[in-house]
Amino acid sequence: xxxxxxxxxLVACGALAGPxxxxxxxxxxxxDYRAMLQDGNPADLFEAKGEDLWKKKRGPKNASxxxxxxxxxxxxxxxxxxxxxxxxxxxxxxxxxxxRLLTCMEVLQGLNAxxxxxxxxxxxxxxxxxxxxxxxxxxxxxxxxxxPTAHPQEKVFYEVGKRLFFQRGGPHDFSCASCHGEDxxxxxxxxxPNLTKNPGDGVGFAAWPAYRVSNGQMWGMQQRxxxxxxxxxxxxxxxxxxxxxxxxxxxxxxxxxxKSVAPAIKR
Amino acid sequence: MADPMRIRAQMAGDKxxxxxxxxxxxxxxxRKDAAGKLVxxxxxxxxxxxxxxxxxxAAEWGAAVSKNPFLQFFIKGAKAGxxxxxxxxxxxxxxxTDEATVS
Amino acid sequence: xQNRRETLKQTATVAALLAAAGFPQFAQAAxxxxxxxxxxxxxxxxxxGGGALAESKDVTITAPDIAENxxxxxxxxxxxxxxxxxxxxxxxxxxAALIATFHVSDAVEGNFSTRAKMGxxxxxxxVAITNDGRALFAKKEVKVTLGGCGG
Numbered sequence: 001x002x003x004x005x006x007x008x009x010l011v012a013c014g015a016l017a018g019p020x021x022x023x024x025x026x027x028x029x030x031x032d033y034r035a036m037l038q039d040g041n042p043a044d045l046f047e048a049k050g051e052d053l054w055k056k057k058r059g060p061k062n063a064s065x066x067x068x069x070x071x072x073x074x075x076x077x078x079x080x081x082x083x084x085x086x087x088x089x090x091x092x093x094x095x096x097x098x099x100r101l102l103t104c105m106e107v108l109q110g111l112n113a114x115x116x117x118x119x120x121x122x123x124x125x126x127x128x129x130x131x132x133x134x135x136x137x138x139x140x141x142x143x144x145x146x147x148p149t150a151h152p153q154e155k156v157f158y159e160v161g162k163r164l165f166f167q168r169g170g171p172h173d174f175s176c177a178s179c180h181g182e183d184x185x186x187x188x189x190x191x192x193p194n195l196t197k198n199p200g201d202g203v204g205f206a207a208w209p210a211y212r213v214s215n216g217q218m219w220g221m222q223q224r225x226x227x228x229x230x231x232x233x234x235x236x237x238x239x240x241x242x243x244x245x246x247x248x249x250x251x252x253x254x255x256x257x258x259k260s261v262a263p264a265i266k267r
Numbered sequence: 268m269a270d271p272m273r274i275r276a277q278m279a280g281d282k283x284x285x286x287x288x289x290x291x292x293x294x295x296x297x298r299k300d301a302a303g304k305l306v307x308x309x310x311x312x313x314x315x316x317x318x319x320x321x322x323x324x325a326a327e328w329g330a331a332v333s334k335n336p337f338l339q340f341f342i343k344g345a346k347a348g349x350x351x352x353x354x355x356x357x358x359x360x361x362x363x364t365d366e367a368t369v370s
Numbered sequence: 371x372q373n374r375r376e377t378l379k380q381t382a383t384v385a386a387l388l389a390a391a392g393f394p395q396f397a398q399a400a401x402x403x404x405x406x407x408x409x410x411x412x413x414x415x416x417x418x419g420g421g422a423l424a425e426s427k428d429v430t431i432t433a434p435d436i437a438e439n440x441x442x443x444x445x446x447x448x449x450x451x452x453x454x455x456x457x458x459x460x461x462x463x464x465x466a467a468l469i470a471t472f473h474v475s476d477a478v479e480g481n482f483s484t485r486a487k488m489g490x491x492x493x494x495x496x497v498a499i500t501n502d503g504r505a506l507f508a509k510k511e512v513k514v515t516l517g518g519c520g521g
Contacts, residue, residue: 026515029436036434036444037485042335044273045290189438189515213442216292216334267438282479295487297465312401323477328470329406331461333442333485340472341479 026189034265043134043211043263046218050135053128059109068104070097070136071148081140082260085248087151094157096248097133098222099240105129117239121223133220134209137262145206145255154249157242161250164243165196170234176247178232180204190267198254202261205251210264218263221248274367276342276351283345283369285316287338287353295330311336313356318342319349345369406468411460411495414468418456420497420505429508431496437488440514445469446483447496451506454480456499462509463492488514 054065054077070080071088085096091103105125106113116125148154168175179185180195193199199206209220219227225244229236237243270290276283289311296308308330316324323342342351347369354364405417412423432446447457454474460467464487472482480498488494491513498506 026436029434029513030438033434033436033438033444037442040286040288040337040339042288042337044288045270045335048271048273189436211335213333214439216441293487318477321477323475325473325475326470326482327401327406328484329466329468331464331466331469331487333487337444337483337485339446339483341481343477343479 027191030189037213037265041211041263041265042216043138043209043218043265046131046134046209046211047138047263048135049128050131050133050138053132054135059105059111061108061110063108063110065101065104065108065132067108068101070100077136077139079140079143081137081262082143082145083147085157085245085252086148087153093242094151094153094245094249096221096240096245097136098129098220099245101129101132101136102240121219121226122217130209130218130220130223134218134263137209137260140260141262142259144257144259145252147249147252147256149253157246157249158253160242161246161248164247165250170232172233174232174234176228176232195251195254198256198258201259202264203258205248205255206258206260207262207264207266209262210266212266214267269361269363272353272355272363272365274351274353274365276345276349276367276369278345278347278369279341281344283318283342283349283351285338285340285342285351285353285367289336289338289355289363291334291336291355291357293330293332293334293336297330309357309359311355311357314338314354316340316342316351316353318345318351320352402471405471407466408468409466411462411467414460414466415458415497415499415505418458418471418499419503420456420499421503423495423497423505423507426498426506426508429496429498429506431494431508431510432483433494433510433512435511436513436515438515440488440490442485443488443494443512443514444483445486445494445496446481447472447498448479448481449498449506450480451498451500453501454498455501457482458495458497458499459484459486460495460497461486461488461492462495463490464488467495488512490514 057064067074071083071086072080085094087094102113102116105111119126165176179192183194185192193204195204208224211218222239222244225247226236273288276285291311292309294306294309298306300306310330311328314326315322324340349369350366351369352364352366356362402418405414408414408417415423428449428451430448437443445459447459457472457474457480459469461469469486470484474480493509494512495507495509
């Protein structure tokens with residue numbers, strides 16, 4: 001609705017012509033397209049799988065993940081997603097959802113965390129990881145982000161995340177900020193959120209895991225960050241690495257108070 | 268055995284709004300793999316649905332229906348507690364049937 | 371390669387079998403290969419037994435103006451007309467136009483939605499085939515874009 005008002009007033013001033021008009025029109029068209037896809041998100045299929053995996057006895061220890069502590073106590077899943085990443089006393093480090101799942105899969109089920117981290121996205125245990133992340137995010141859908149920030153390590157990770165966000169490198173000398181550092185940027189028809197501040201409900205950090213219709217794949221935050229690095233022509237820091245967790249803290253803290261829409265549906 | 272469908276069946280007035288998500292690659296037969304070879308078409312061809320065991324829907328799909336397909340239809344004269352069953356069959360002969368209760 | 375006469379004969383045989391089995395409403399419910407192989411919109415409609423396409427305000431197509439990605443385009447076909455036996459969705463510029471067909475029985479509304487793959491911007495057709503073989507349509511242009519983020 002706001003877009004329509006802006007459009008009308010700009011047209012009245014004769015300020016909009018040709019390409020600018022097309023962009024504003026297209027933005028509304030894309031919003032409508034996305035709205036049409038909200039009902040019936042294939043992420044539901046992964047959610048169902050994730051819930052099964054949480055409760056299923058697996059691995060050498062033949063145990064389920066139901067005792068896994070995602071930050072709110074063993075087995076508490078509701079509300080956990082919107083408080084991650086956070087510091088965990090048992091591992092002595094700040095962890096995001098997927099690195100925490102690695103911990104639980106190893107400690108509770110006896111699965112090999114290093115092997116899972118080295119597995120390519122879309123293969124083997126990584127598929128299970130994605131399904132679990134999808135379900136866990138769904139259990140906090142609509143809740144507001146509320147990452148704890150009191151612990152010294154949480155503060156450190158925020159600062160590290162900020163440095164990484166602005167660090168330029170690779171053959172194009174890109175940083176995260178190259179695309180996500182200012183208001184009003186876009187690539188072709190894709191509006192790019194400014195992630196140096198709170199981008200609002202359901203945007204950026206608040207929209208992953210998400211089902212990507214362009215390739216029919218379910219992506220968790222780790223895969224999203226992996227792909228950002230790929231697009232910057234930069235080596236990927238590694239699944240569940242401190243670097244990716246620090247970025248998650250930086251982005252997550254900025255989303256404080258905004259609603260999570262994960263699992264979302266994306267282009 | 269194919270992954271389960273997600274079926275939601277909810278009363279909307281005097282009809283049931285049935286929304287189904289199916290887990291299927293729906294390979295069009297147009298795509299080439301990394302080696303440049305055409306990936307063969309693999310897609311759901313026939314769908315049926317029943318209400319309390321009586322068939323209410325028959326549909327046919329081609330390879331151009333999207334991956335992990337979505338289907339929505341409305342059953343007349345349904346009521347809460349009725350059983351909706353959806354089945355699909357693909358071009359390889361694989362099948363899948365799932366059920367849901369109308370809420 | 372199967373010609374039209376052979377397909378119609380085959381379909382008729384299937385129809386007879388299904389009618390004998392007690393499902394007269396679903397007499398045409400076997401996969402119609404000829405229709406799904408047909409290149410053009412009218413060709414596909416003819417293959418399902420429909421006549422010459424005629425635009426009609428009684429058929430509604432629901433589709434977005436722009437699809438951010440051609441892999442998943444939500445499309446709906448509906449009609450409130452009585453005497454409709456089949457509803458179809460077609461994308462004119464796809465390699466084969468026919469996307470889906472839905473058999474309308476007394477038990478369901480003439481209202482179906484699914485999602486289609488579109489190869490490029492194209493007119494999308496919603497077609498209703500009546501019991502007496504008329505083919506009524508509504509169409510809409512859907513623009514397909516290639517999104518950002520380097521594909």
